[in-house]
Amino acid sequence: MSADASITLVTLGSAFGLRNVSPFCLKLEMLLTALDIPFDVEEETDPRKAPKGKLPFLKVDGQLLPDSELITQYLDERTQGKVYAGLSAADQAKGTALTRLAEDHLYWIMVASRWLDDAWWPNVVEGFFHIAPKPIRGIAAGMARRAVRQTYNGHGLGRHSLDEQADFARRDFAAIEGAISEDGFLTGSGPNIYDFTVAGLLAGIYDQQPPTWITAVAQEYPKLKDYAERVQDNVGVWGREQ
Numbered sequence: 001m002s003a004d005a006s007i008t009l010v011t012l013g014s015a016f017g018l019r020n021v022s023p024f025c026l027k028l029e030m031l032l033t034a035l036d037i038p039f040d041v042e043e044e045t046d047p048r049k050a051p052k053g054k055l056p057f058l059k060v061d062g063q064l065l066p067d068s069e070l071i072t073q074y075l076d077e078r079t080q081g082k083v084y085a086g087l088s089a090a091d092q093a094k095g096t097a098l099t100r101l102a103e104d105h106l107y108w109i110m111v112a113s114r115w116l117d118d119a120w121w122p123n124v125v126e127g128f129f130h131i132a133p134k135p136i137r138g139i140a141a142g143m144a145r146r147a148v149r150q151t152y153n154g155h156g157l158g159r160h161s162l163d164e165q166a167d168f169a170r171r172d173f174a175a176i177e178g179a180i181s182e183d184g185f186l187t188g189s190g191p192n193i194y195d196f197t198v199a200g201l202l203a204g205i206y207d208q209q210p211p212t213w214i215t216a217v218a219q220e221y222p223k224l225k226d227y228a229e230r231v232q233d234n235v236g237v238w239g240r241e242q
């Protein structure tokens with residue numbers, strides 16, 4: 001793929017007051033913008049149409065690249081190392097650990113706070129399934145909800161009480177807060193891929209409308225909200241509807 005190949009980012013659309021409802025999609029939108037790479041955005045409501053059944057994916061001159069982390073590696077190669085430029089081995093180790101915390105742990109608690117709370121569930125049906133024909137909307141939504149519950153239980157988090165899940169989230173938030181440097185970012189004096197990952201997730205947690213229970217837990221960490229705002233402001237890409 002040539003370095004000037006045209007790029008389309010295929011993302012989930014808007015829902016819950018969020019312009020970009022997926023943290024993985026928002027991360028790549030931030031990264032492409034920060035790298036100054038021109039790109040188009042295409043919305044896809046059905047992740048099953050993605051090469052690995054998850055969004056985002058990238059279209060590069062007709063070729064489909066799945067997975068935000070693999071896409072990040074591709075963008076690093078395409079820009080001759082700009083994604084990780086200036087980051088020491090220690091920075092990258094810290095960033096990778098925080099990425100795993102955000103994407104493989106905290107993300108799932110956020111998903112559960114949307115999908116598995118009976119009081120919030122109607123927002124998911126409205127936000128994600130409004131395009132399904134009315135007669136099958138409830139069935140399609142119910143099947144997807146069962147799959148999320150199964151995944152959450154398989155992860156292990158779903159086997160804990162709500163109070164315990166909230167405390168897991170608190171420890172994640174506290175870890176991120178403790179990782180923010182004096183310069184206001186995770187590593188270095190400006191935002192980079194690791195900030196896009198973490199702040200992209202926090203943006204959805206703070207700005208989702210109506211708030212879920214994890215939003216209330218996150219409000220206990222005002223410095224994190226400031227951090228998420230700082231990253232979005234710095235790159236000029238916001239998760240919420242402006």
Ligand SMILES: N[C@@H](CCC(=O)N[C@@H](CS)C(=O)NCC(=O)O)C(=O)O
Pocket residue numbers: 012021022023024047053054055056066067068069
């Ligand atoms: N590891 C993937 C995760 C992407 C992901 O989980 N995307 C969600 C939307 S936020 C999705 O497509 N879920 C659909 C499904 O799991 O069926 C990445 O980094 O791109």
